[in-house]
Amino acid sequence: MYKKKIISIKSYVLRCGKNITLLHKYIIKKKFNKFKLNINKYINFKQLFGFKKIVIDIGFGMGDSLINQAINNPNIIYIGIEVYLPGIIRIINILNKNNIKNVKIIIGDAVLILKKFFNNSIDNIQIFFPDPWPKIKHNKRRIIFLSGFIINIIRCLKKEGILHIVTDNKNYALKIINFLENTKLYYIKKKNISRPITKYEQISKKLGNKIWEMIFYKYIY
Numbered sequence: 721m722y723k724k725k726i727i728s729i730k731s732y733v734l735r736c737g738k739n740i741t742l743l744h745k746y747i748i749k750k751k752f753n754k755f756k757l758n759i760n761k762y763i764n765f766k767q768l769f770g771f772k773k774i775v776i777d778i779g780f781g782m783g784d785s786l787i788n789q790a791i792n793n794p795n796i797i798y799i800g801i802e803v804y805l806p807g808i809i810r811i812i813n814i815l816n817k818n819n820i821k822n823v824k825i826i827i828g829d830a831v832l833i834l835k836k837f838f839n840n841s842i843d844n845i846q847i848f849f850p851d852p853w854p855k856i857k858h859n860k861r862r863i864i865f866l867s868g869f870i871i872n873i874i875r876c877l878k879k880e881g882i883l884h885i886v887t888d889n890k891n892y893a894l895k896i897i898n899f900l901e902n903t904k905l906y907y908i909k910k911k912n913i914s915r916p917i918t919k920y921e922q923i924s925k926k927l928g929n930k931i932w933e934m935i936f937y938k939y940i941y
């Protein structure tokens with residue numbers, strides 16, 4: 721019988737393959753274990769880390785902002801999720817070299833990984849400069865709008881947990897604010913937020929782009 725193939729839209733394109741070297745494979749095999757979170761089953765952060773604050777960084781890129789935050793806040797557990805291999809290799813090397821213990825890394829698609837997190841278990845989810853997909857025909861790849869993504873964010877954030885999104889794309893920013901308007905995420909306009917600058921942001925600022933900093937609180941009546 722004819723079966724229709726379902727192709728799910730992804731927020732990223734993987735261009736690795738030929739760029740994976742033996743060194744990459746070695747680093748992942750030998751140095752990744754202590755930073756790895758097993759996602760074969762549901763992840764219960766309370767069981768793993770007790771009452772420590774949990775911050776998720778979706779799409780950490782080259783990892784500078786994540787590392788910086790982790791060093792400055794040793795009592796917070798940071799979970800980085802990324803698909804971009806050069807960034808993953810880089811962060812594993814830095815974590816090893818500096819013996820940083822409060823960062824865990826999950827390699828893979830955040831849209832799928834979020835489904836594995838317990839309800840009401842995360843304090844803060846940060847998505848700094850999600851791929852803007854600026855061409856109209858590619859807008860459907862924007863991670864925030866992918867099927868089930870925001871529903872899972874709301875589900876796994878704690879009460880009064882924070883979703884922190886930053887973008888340099890005005891169209892994306894306005895659409896996000898509009899998209900989240902009738903959800904449990906309440907938009908707070910904040911201008912001066914202290915956080916380390918990201919790699920993407922450095923480039924964007926040099927180009928003179930405006931940065932949209934958006935904080936949403938999860939509220940429960």
Ligand SMILES: C[S@@+](CC[C@H](N)C(=O)[O-])C[C@H]1O[C@@H](n2cnc3c(N)ncnc32)[C@H](O)[C@@H]1O
Pocket residue numbers: 731732778779780781782801802803804807828829830831847848849850851852863918919920921
């Ligand atoms: C524009 S870059 C920004 C990187 C970093 N946050 C920064 O500001 O420098 C977006 C990152 O999100 C990652 N990404 C895109 N979709 C993802 C997904 N579904 N799961 C995990 N990471 C994803 C990409 O690989 C890329 O590294």
